[in-house]
Amino acid sequence: MRIELANLEDGRRDFEKAYQPAELDLGDERVTLCGPTSISGKIRQAGTEVFIDGHVDTCAQVDCDRCLKPLQIPVSSDFELEYISGGEYEGNRNVALTEDEMSVSVFDGETIDVDEVAKEQILLAVPSRSLCAENCKGFCPTCGANRNAGDCGCEEKEIDPRWAALKNLVDGK
Numbered sequence: 547m548r549i550e551l552a553n554l555e556d557g558r559r560d561f562e563k564a565y566q567p568a569e570l571d572l573g574d575e576r577v578t579l580c581g582p583t584s585i586s587g588k589i590r591q592a593g594t595e596v597f598i599d600g601h602v603d604t605c606a607q608v609d610c611d612r613c614l615k616p617l618q619i620p621v622s623s624d625f626e627l628e629y630i631s632g633g634e635y636e637g638n639r640n641v642a643l644t645e646d647e648m649s650v651s652v653f654d655g656e657t658i659d660v661d662e663v664a665k666e667q668i669l670l671a672v673p674s675r676s677l678c679a680e681n682c683k684g685f686c687p688t689c690g691a692n693r694n695a696g697d698c699g700c701e702e703k704e705i706d707p708r709w710a711a712l713k714n715l716v717d718g719k
């Protein structure tokens with residue numbers, strides 16, 4: 547869904563949109579959608595800037611980083627966005643940007659693509675690391691068995707490099 551700024555009444559509009567999982571392509575191999583997405587919010591234009599306050603709900607699915615078990619992550623997040631048109635941005639580029647302004651997005655000055663907003667917000671809400679459990683044992687490096695399912699009986703030959711570094715410290719090497 548695209549919102550044409552020219553169609554805003556008094557520079558404002560509320561919006562609301564729901565998507566089936568297949569309707570939103572997140573463009574990220576790590577993350578898929580396991581339920582419908584809904585997004586709603588208010589859009590407000592002030593001169594060359596556009597502000598959006600909104601909320602997105604969905605169910606995102608990622609794989610456990612260690613054992614690849616699919617994990618469903620409920621997403622329910624509020625967001626505040628600020629857009630500035632490309633021309634305005636170019637004009638201000640030599641002015642040092644404050645940290646606040648770094649979060650401003652550039653847009654074409656005419657339309658806001660709500661689908662893109664939904665995708666961005668979903669991806670931001672999904673943690674970059676995901677484990678099915680803090681103590682997930684992952685796969686055995688020797689036989690490839692899922693060690694959460696039970697001990698595969700292989701000898702633990704490889705020492706985790708982090709422990710090896712610690713051991714060296716202790717040994718005074």
Ligand SMILES: [Zn+2]
Pocket residue numbers: 610611612613614615677678679682683684
């Ligand atoms: Zn796992």
Ligand SMILES: [Zn+2]
Pocket residue numbers: 686687688689690691698699700
């Ligand atoms: Zn094994």
